[in-house]
Amino acid sequence: MIRFVARRILTIAPILFGVVTVTFLVMQVLPGDPVLALVGERYDEATLARLRTELGLDKPLAVRYLDYLGRVARLDLGRSFVTGRPVAESIAERFPRTALLAGSAMLIAVVFGVLAGGLASRGRHPWTGRLLMGITLVGVSIPVFWLGLLLIHLFALRLGLLPPSGYGGGSLRYLILPAVTLSFASMASIARVTRSGFLDAAGEDFVRTARAKGLGDGTVLGKHVLRNALIPVVTIVGTDFGSYLGGSVLTESIFGWPGLGRLIVQSILRRDFPVIQGAVLFTAALFVIVNLAVDISYGIIDPRIRSAGGGG
Amino acid sequence: MNGTPLILGASLLAALASAGCGGEREPDALRLALETEPSTLDPAFAVDYSSGLVSSLIHGTLVAFEPDGTLAGQIASRWTVSDDGLEYVFIIGGARFSDGTPVTARGAARSLMRLLDPSTASPRWWVLEPVRGAASFHAGKAPMRDGIEAADDTTLIIRLERPASHLPSLLAMPAAGIVPAGIADSLGRGYGRAPVGSGPWRLASWAAGDEIVLERNPFAERPPRLERILMRVIPEPMTRIAEFEVGNLDLLEVPVAEIGLWRSAGPELLSGLELRVGYIGLNTEKAPLDDRRVRRALNMAVDVDAIIEHVLFGAARRADGVVPPPLRRGPPPPRPYRFDPAAAAALLAEAGYPEGFAMEIWQRENPEAGRVLEAVQGYLGAVGVEARIVTREWSAFKEAVDRGTPDAFYLDWFADYPDPENFLVPLFHSSNRGGGGNRSRYADRRVDSLLDAAAALSDPDRRWLLYREAEEIVTGDAPWIFLWFPVRHQVVSSRLAGYRMPVIFNGQRFTEAELR
Numbered sequence: 001m002i003r004f005v006a007r008r009i010l011t012i013a014p015i016l017f018g019v020v021t022v023t024f025l026v027m028q029v030l031p032g033d034p035v036l037a038l039v040g041e042r043y044d045e046a047t048l049a050r051l052r053t054e055l056g057l058d059k060p061l062a063v064r065y066l067d068y069l070g071r072v073a074r075l076d077l078g079r080s081f082v083t084g085r086p087v088a089e090s091i092a093e094r095f096p097r098t099a100l101l102a103g104s105a106m107l108i109a110v111v112f113g114v115l116a117g118g119l120a121s122r123g124r125h126p127w128t129g130r131l132l133m134g135i136t137l138v139g140v141s142i143p144v145f146w147l148g149l150l151l152i153h154l155f156a157l158r159l160g161l162l163p164p165s166g167y168g169g170g171s172l173r174y175l176i177l178p179a180v181t182l183s184f185a186s187m188a189s190i191a192r193v194t195r196s197g198f199l200d201a202a203g204e205d206f207v208r209t210a211r212a213k214g215l216g217d218g219t220v221l222g223k224h225v226l227r228n229a230l231i232p233v234v235t236i237v238g239t240d241f242g243s244y245l246g247g248s249v250l251t252e253s254i255f256g257w258p259g260l261g262r263l264i265v266q267s268i269l270r271r272d273f274p275v276i277q278g279a280v281l282f283t284a285a286l287f288v289i290v291n292l293a294v295d296i297s298y299g300i301i302d303p304r305i306r307s308a309g310g311g312g
Numbered sequence: 313m314n315g316t317p318l319i320l321g322a323s324l325l326a327a328l329a330s331a332g333c334g335g336e337r338e339p340d341a342l343r344l345a346l347e348t349e350p351s352t353l354d355p356a357f358a359v360d361y362s363s364g365l366v367s368s369l370i371h372g373t374l375v376a377f378e379p380d381g382t383l384a385g386q387i388a389s390r391w392t393v394s395d396d397g398l399e400y401v402f403i404i405g406g407a408r409f410s411d412g413t414p415v416t417a418r419g420a421a422r423s424l425m426r427l428l429d430p431s432t433a434s435p436r437w438w439v440l441e442p443v444r445g446a447a448s449f450h451a452g453k454a455p456m457r458d459g460i461e462a463a464d465d466t467t468l469i470i471r472l473e474r475p476a477s478h479l480p481s482l483l484a485m486p487a488a489g490i491v492p493a494g495i496a497d498s499l500g501r502g503y504g505r506a507p508v509g510s511g512p513w514r515l516a517s518w519a520a521g522d523e524i525v526l527e528r529n530p531f532a533e534r535p536p537r538l539e540r541i542l543m544r545v546i547p548e549p550m551t552r553i554a555e556f557e558v559g560n561l562d563l564l565e566v567p568v569a570e571i572g573l574w575r576s577a578g579p580e581l582l583s584g585l586e587l588r589v590g591y592i593g594l595n596t597e598k599a600p601l602d603d604r605r606v607r608r609a610l611n612m613a614v615d616v617d618a619i620i621e622h623v624l625f626g627a628a629r630r631a632d633g634v635v636p637p638p639l640r641r642g643p644p645p646p647r648p649y650r651f652d653p654a655a656a657a658a659l660l661a662e663a664g665y666p667e668g669f670a671m672e673i674w675q676r677e678n679p680e681a682g683r684v685l686e687a688v689q690g691y692l693g694a695v696g697v698e699a700r701i702v703t704r705e706w707s708a709f710k711e712a713v714d715r716g717t718p719d720a721f722y723l724d725w726f727a728d729y730p731d732p733e734n735f736l737v738p739l740f741h742s743s744n745r746g747g748g749g750n751r752s753r754y755a756d757r758r759v760d761s762l763l764d765a766a767a768a769l770s771d772p773d774r775r776w777l778l779y780r781e782a783e784e785i786v787t788g789d790a791p792w793i794f795l796w797f798p799v800r801h802q803v804v805s806s807r808l809a810g811y812r813m814p815v816i817f818n819g820q821r822f823t824e825a826e827l828r
Contacts, residue, residue, distance in 0.1 A: 032711050036710050036747075043748070045747070051433055051435070153554070157554055157557055165555060167519075
């Protein structure tokens with residue numbers, strides 16, 4: 001197990017180095033000059049040149065790249081071209097809000113997804129199962145944007161139960177709509193894989209053996225079926241949670257949620273290189289770590305994966 | 313039937329209901345929405361709309377716009393101009409910064425010098441460009457001598473290179489906001505998040521990406537009636553509408569596509585012409601658009617009135633020129649182009665393009681622009697001009713347009729200050745080709761000299777005659793497909809009183825606003 005984890009950790013460094021290099025290069029290739037975003041609609045060439053010097057954009061590409069690598073190695077993400085604030089400060093401010101939203105969405109997705117999938121897999125009520133699966137089909141295909149506006153319309157405008165948007169200092173009533181919106185697609189896919197996982201596992205020999213041993217319904221379900229059905233759920237949680245932590249642009253925009261996703265988009269529109277690079281590096285690191293955790297948890301849930309050496 | 317979903321659903325609803333009760337309504341706070349977050353509140357660096365708007369609520373200027381666009385003293389209680397138009401004297405009244413220190417003529421001079429100083433690297437230094445010695449000081453070629461001078465604590469003298477009757481308008485722009493130079497220098501770029509101004513409001517808090525709270529500046533000369541302004545950043549228009557409808561906003565900018573919903577709103581719907589002109593710029597340096605006849609033909613080929621009616625839902629007035637009607641002195645000009653595809657085709661044939669030609673029209677990513685250009689594309693196609701629409705997001709669009717890459721581009725121009733000069737000079741003076749504002753790269757000696765001569769006149773009626781003449785030449789030469797002057801619509805909440813929709817964005821400082 002320790003060797004398995006160590007090997008996984010060793011792969012992180014080259015991945016992050018690749019991320020730093022690729023984002024840096026993409027910034028250079030992208031059309032759109034960062035100083036143009038700073039000068040407004042009326043400017044002269046001398047001002048552009050002066051700003052370019054001030055931001056270090058007049059130096060050769062190789063020099064800027066090495067400078068940047070050196071700073072990243074010292075964990076210095078630099079300062080925003082636009083606001084002059086340290087990038088790390090902006091990320092530190094935005095990330096907890098994104099994490100709150102992502103965590104709540106994931107919680108909702110897992111709890112309701114596994115419940116719905118479990119219910120749908122029980123053969124006793126075929127219509128409940130079909131109805132639930134119908135709902136999940138809608139869930140995986142509904143555009144986030146439309147769902148968000150629909151929820152605002154229903155719960156804020158019609159019923160007046162919840163505020164339409166905003167962060168509200170992180171209070172629950174502001175969190176519910178964006179979290180539900182964000183969770184929907186994950187919830188639906190979790191429900192679907194849980195259902196097929198349950199159905200597959202229920203037919204396995206070890207389940208029949210367990211029942212033959214005289215174990216109760218609850219024990220069989222909890223100890224044998226659930227455990228096996230969980231592997232694909234963990235995979236979904238891993239990839240979805242990893243990407244949610246990078247900020248969910250659409251949900252954050254609809255609900256005016258001041259998270260990482262909006263910071264990144266705003267920075268891309270303004271060609272604010274240091275913020276884009278810093279935020280992308282940060283989210284890439286998170287994504288890698290979450291995936292590492294997922295890999296490790298496979299090993300815990302299913303020892304067969306551990307002993308096989310974890311090639312994937 | 314298994315009861316679990318029912319129980320879950322019921323408990324969720326109960327949780328929602330208990331969480332949902334009681335919205336916070338601050339009785340003395342005006343609630344506004346910002347589409348984008350300001351990038352800075354430092355006047356020297358505020359170039360985008362949000363930054364300029366919020367910065368101008370916090371920072372006083374020597375003179376400032378009223379909601380109707382007229383100029384009134386703010387930090388300066390009054391001002392005089394010498395007969396030759398070269399020397400302005402501003403008498404500084406009793407303004408105080410929000411930390412209580414008085415604004416003196418010396419302090420104001422230092423603040424203006426900071427804007428010009430090459431080491432500040434302000435992109436808006438050009439606001440003071442007409443000041444004597446300013447350009448060479450900013451270029452680092454010579455020290456500043458007597459262009460900006462404080463004679464004593466209350467008398468500020470500004471001397472000009474050449475007469476520029478729009479100087480007071482320039483001094484009312486957000487960039488000319490007076491800052492305590494000592495504080496601004498010591499904070500550097502950090503001043504943009506910790507501003508200290510003499511305007512009616514001061515910054516109380518700023519939660520990044522979320523909300524800016526302004527509170528009444530206790531030292532303001534004309535203190536606001538309200539205690540606070542809460543400005544929430546809400547990027548999505550539909551969400552802003554929902555927030556307004558549930559009563560969380562006191563003012564809403566109505567998007568063009570939604571005007572129908574509000575037409576019946578009665579007294580709470582405000583509307584008026586904006587100081588803004590929408591156009592399709594034609595790159596006058598690129599063939600075949602370098603041919604005046606071709607450009608005129610394109611103007612005749614497009615039915616602008618139909619686009620206004622069907623795409624903009626009537627929320628614009630046809631542009632018969634460049635200068636928006638509120639800034640004109642006298643009747644509107646005769647309609648320069650009539651929709652006449654046959655005449656357009658004939659003119660194209662005369663110019664040597666009987667079969668038409670192909671061109672690219674660039675737009676920035678924006679649903680309205682897309683609908684407008686598709687209509688234009690259809691009209692141009694009917695006279696044989698094959699227009700290909702190229703969409704880029706803003707940074708890339710701006711870079712290409714400023715460098716003269718596209719044949720044509722859909723854009724608009726907002727006034728910085730309510731003066732015809734602010735339309736004709738940046739948009740058509742040859743010295744402003746490219747990034748200066750003249751993006752169709754138009755150049756005409758007569759227009760240049762008319763515009764230069766007008767700047768030297770102080771009598772608004774005589775100036776207008778020259779501007780009118782320049783505008784007539786420009787419209788005849790057709791460096792644009794002339795489109796429209798948009799009509800702005802706002803709705804106010806039933807509790808808001810004392811608000812007037814301003815002609816210019818920084819003409820409304822919410823000092824008279826009250827909540828019933």
